[in-house]
Every structure is written in C-alpha cells, then in structure tokens.
Amino acid sequence: MAVTNYVPLLVIVSCLLMLTSSSHGHYDKEHIPLFVFGDSLFDPGNNNYINTTPDFQANYWPYGVSYFHPASGRFSDGRILSDFIAEYAGLPLIPTYLDPQNDDFLYGANFASGGAGALVESNAGFVVDLKTQLEYFGDLEKQFRRNLGDAKAEQLLSNAVYMFGCGGNDYLSSVGNNDSILYPYTHEQYVRMVIGNLTDVIKGIYEKGGRKIAFATIPLLACWPSVRAGRVGNTCNEELDLISSLHNQELTKKLQELENHLDGFMYSKFDLANEVNKRMRNPSKYGFKVGDSACCGTGPFRGIDSCGGKREVKEFELCDNISDYLFFDSNHCTEVAIRQYAELFWDGDSDVTTPYNLKAFFQGELTTTSRMQQL
Ligand SMILES: *[C@@H]1O[C@H](CO)[C@@H](O)[C@H](O)[C@H]1NC(C)=O
Ligand SMILES: *[C@@H]1O[C@H](CO)[C@@H](O)[C@H](O)[C@H]1NC(C)=O
Ligand SMILES: *[C@@H]1O[C@H](CO)[C@@H](O)[C@H](O)[C@H]1NC(C)=O
DSSP states (O other), X not given: OHHHHHHHHHHHHHHHHHHHHOOTTOOOTTSOOEEEEESTTTOSSGGGGSSOOGGGOOOSTTTTTXXXXXXXXXXXXXXXXXXXXXXXXXXXXXXXXXXXXXXXXXXXXXXXXXXXXXXXXXXXXTSOOHHHHHHHHHHHHHHHHHHHOHHHHHHHHHHOEEEEEOOHHHHHTTTTOTXXXXXXXXXXXXXXXXXHHHHHHHXXXXXXXXXXXXXXXOOOOTTOHHHXXXXXXXXXXXXXXXXXXXXXXXXXXXXXXXHHHSTTOEEEEEOHHHHHHHHHHOGGGGTOSEEEEESEEBSGGGOBSOTTSOSSSOOOEEOSOGGGEEEEETTEEOHHHHHHHHHHHHHOOTTTEEEOOHHHHHHSOOOSHHHHHHO
C-alpha cells in the first residue's frame, strides 16, 4: 500500500511546480501588471520595428552602453523609468509590444514610442502616436479575453497599473516654429487640445477596465541642451517653459476632475518637471558634475542631436564618465538620473508624487473592489 501511494503524490507535487513556475497562458493574480504608454521617456525599443529614421531610434552604440549590450532602443545610456518601476514591483522587464518575439503580455506591455505626442500631428509618420498605442492596447484586451476568459481578463485589467509620459513632443516640435500646428493657436487653445487628446486616451483605458493611472509631468524644456543649441546666443526658450507649465497645471486639474467623475479611477502624478529642474540648477547636490550639457552629442552643450553618428550630423563626442552628467543626449537623462526619478515615483512623498505613489498602487491596501477581492 505504502509503495503505490508514492506515485500519485509525486505526480501532484510536480504538477503544482509546473503551475507555479509557468506564467505562459496562466494569469497569476498575485502579480499586478504594468502597461506603459508615451514617448521616448518610456520607449524600450518599439521604434526599432516601425518604418522611421535614426532620428527617432536609439538602437545603436553608445545608447544603452551602461546596461544593454547591444543597444535596445532605449533613449538613455541604460535603463529607463519603466524598467526600474517594474523591478521595484517584482515584475520582469516589461516586454516591448512591437517586438515580434514577444507574445506573452501577462505581466504587462510597453507601447511607448520615441517622438510620439498626444496629437497625431506631432512627428506624424515617424512614430506610433498615442491614439495608435491605445488601439494596440485594445487588441491586447481582446487577446486577454480570448485566452483567459472575460472574468480573468477583467480582473487583470482592473488590477493593472497604467503608466504615461507624453506631451513634451507636442511642444518641442511646435513652439517657435511658424510652420507648426501651434501656429495660429494661443497657448491656452493648444494646451487644451493636447490635454483633450490625452484625456481621450485615459478614458479609453478606463473603458477597457483600467483604474490605476500614473503620470509623469512633462519637463520644463526651455533650457534643455537641444533647445539651447538651436538658438542664437544659445539662450533658453522661455516660451517653452510657459507652455509646459500650463500643460502641467491643466493636467493636474484634469486628473482631479476625472477622479471626481469616474467611479474607481485613481491616479499617481510624479512631478518630473520639478525634479529635472532642481538637478539642472544644482547638479552637485544630486551627485552630478554637469547639469546643463549633454554627455553625448556635439555643438554648444552637446545639444546637437548627433549621439551615435547615425543622424543628420555625423560627428559626436562622448564624455568620459557618463554618471557625472544629468543629460545623456540632448533630450534624455542618464540612467543615474532616471534611477533617482524612479525612486521618487515609487515611494516619494506627497510633495513629489501625489495623491498615490506607485508603491501604493502595487503594494498598498487600496479600497477598490477589485483590490479588496484580491486581499
Ligand atoms: C513667426 O511669424 C511672425 C509673424 O509673421 C514673425 O514675427 C516671427 O518672427 C516668426 N517666427 C519665426 C520663428 O519664424
Ligand atoms: C485632438 O487633437 C486634434 C488635432 O490632432 C484636435 O482637432 C482635436 O480637437 C483634439 N481633441 C480634443 C478632445 O481636444
Ligand atoms: C565617474 O563618476 C562617478 C561619480 O562622480 C565616480 O564615482 C566614479 O568613480 C567615476 N568613474 C570613473 C571611471 O572615473
């Protein structure tokens, strides 16, 4: 008797091991997935798979040099915000949605595209605009419903965290450029249009079941290396700060309004704008030697966007010690800086990340029904 009892026991144990170790096709409700949307702040390499130009790609040396070999397509020397957030949340690296090798998105998906704006006009034809990113998310929602059934798919989508960084390109590609879509709108009209389109995408995610939405404010771009390099006397473009501040104010109002009107909607807003500005003004306080000039590029402040030598301008310099710099290229921060932002987005207090930080979204006891069921 004792001998025959052994076999079924072993079979049961190995089945349990298989269930717990395989994620494919199995939704494990202990994990809160992360879905990511936006621009180069979050793009893990989606632009490697679209028809575009090296201006909108970063899949060549020295991009990634501090962490990814070969370069992944991230616009930094290493990891980006969503990589650190996934790590803190106990998730694997979130898969790049357009990479044909990826088909398992149970831990989330990253749809972000370098150069994308909230307006379809921003860098149209070279990027995956935000509306299209939402459409891809809709395809994934259908895939979850097919593979998991409606109940599990809905649980996955309502537990998930949705992370956004978008808007900067709508202003960078327009302010001070008479051919741009900003002309002849006033700042107020233009910002209303950008926020209107962002809101449409947030509502789209909400309609598909998303509840926890995290935003990074857009940086105040006036004195960024790329902006100064393009101006006579290398001055800052104060108009950019005015319009990006207005954007961030309107975004805050809109998120509060959505929280009041949409049942169960929760948001986390990280003040990236202020954190970048503090480091530009006082780099040494945060461990940097250089806060105004990029590490990789050429021209004034290495602000000409030539890092890697594959864009219009071929010559570029690379600094000796990347971690001394706040900016890696003319528009993007170094991994050291991005890790600092990620830590503040994750568990910064309410004057940096409000009203919830991401740690609360992933680990906190939030009082929504879906979360209560899980606890
Ligand atoms: C844009 O147009 C206005 C009015 O025609 C002109 O005064 C201004 O200098 C132009 N700005 C640029 C950047 O071309
Ligand atoms: C979205 O942007 C387009 C321009 O791309 C604009 O015509 C439209 O009014 C905007 N939508 C909202 C809701 O503001
Ligand atoms: C680079 O800079 C960092 C911070 O200033 C310093 O800790 C590190 O030793 C430097 N590395 C090299 C190779 O000089």
